Amino acid sequence: GAGVSQSPSNKVTEKGKDVELRCDPISGHTALYWYRQSLGQGLEFLIYFQGNSAPDKSGLPSDRFSAERTGGSVSTLTIQRTQQEDSAVYLCASSPSWTGTGELFFGEGSRLTVL
Amino acid sequence: DAKTTQPNSMESNEEEPVHLPCNHSTISGTDYIHWYRQLPSQGPEYVIHGLTSNVNNRMASLAIAEDRKSSTLILHRATLRDAAVYYCILRDWGAQKLVFGQGTRLTINP
Numbered sequence: 001g002a003g004v005s006q007s008p009s010n011k012v013t014e015k016g017k018d019v020e021l022r023c024d025p026i027s028g029h030t031a032l033y034w035y036r037q038s039l040g041q042g043l044e045f046l047i048y049f050q051g052n053s054a055p056d057k058s059g060l061p062s063d064r065f066s067a068e069r070t071g072g073s074v075s076t077l078t079i080q081r082t083q084q085e086d087s088a089v090y091l092c093a094s095s096p097s098w099t100g101t102g103e104l105f106f107g108e109g110s111r112l113t114v115l
Numbered sequence: 116d117a118k119t120t121q122p123n124s125m126e127s128n129e130e131e132p133v134h135l136p137c138n139h140s141t142i143s144g145t146d147y148i149h150w151y152r153q154l155p156s157q158g159p160e161y162v163i164h165g166l167t168s169n170v171n172n173r174m175a176s177l178a179i180a181e182d183r184k185s186s187t188l189i190l191h192r193a194t195l196r197d198a199a200v201y202y203c204i205l206r207d208w209g210a211q212k213l214v215f216g217q218g219t220r221l222t223i224n225p
Contacts, residue, residue, distance in 0.1 A: 043159065055211065101147055106158030106160065108157060108158055
């Protein structure tokens with residue numbers, strides 16, 4: 001596809017379960033970002049990848065959150081032992097450039113609901 | 116990251132121009148001014164960016180004050196589809212991430 005693809009689009013899980021969210025960036029984009037957006041709130045930066053490395057993990061809210069990127073392409077965000085406060089839309093974006101002029105292309109997001 | 120200040124909300128009428136203001140008095144010389152918008156139930160989308168000179172593209176125009184302490188996003192002829200939250204963001208040339216504020220919620224009246 002031409003755009004950033006995220007899956008699942010919706011996920012409902014029980015408190016304490018682990019979840020994996022997947023992001024398929026635009027082909028050739030070296031930079032990949034994860035954000036989350038709680039209901040009615042702004043976007044919160046989580047993590048950034050340049051290639052397969054993550055030079056900036058500063059936004060991950062706790063050690064229950066982790067992310068990896070393989071082959072400079074697909075990325076997976078994993079949330080262990082989910083809590084109700086993890087409920088949010090998780091947005092992935094990719095960019096052809098990591099510099100300040102690079103445009104970010106966002107996916108539609110994965111809506112996570114923790115019961 | 117340098118901070119931006121935007122009105123929480125604005126209203127305009129369909130087919131009229133819209134001027135969305137953004138103040139960034141602490142902008143540094145290497146900060147680019149980016150605008151993104153987020154339509155309901157969608158991820159943000161890029162609108163425009165600039166450094167010092169005014170910029171135009173198919174979506175909008177960006178007018179940057181001479182001292183760069185403020186800027187204005189101009190939608191020349193608003194449509195109902197322009198109803199969204201508009202984010203004004205400063206991003207240093209070398210910055211690896213984009214930091215979003217609360218943005219301006221734009222309502223377009225038919």
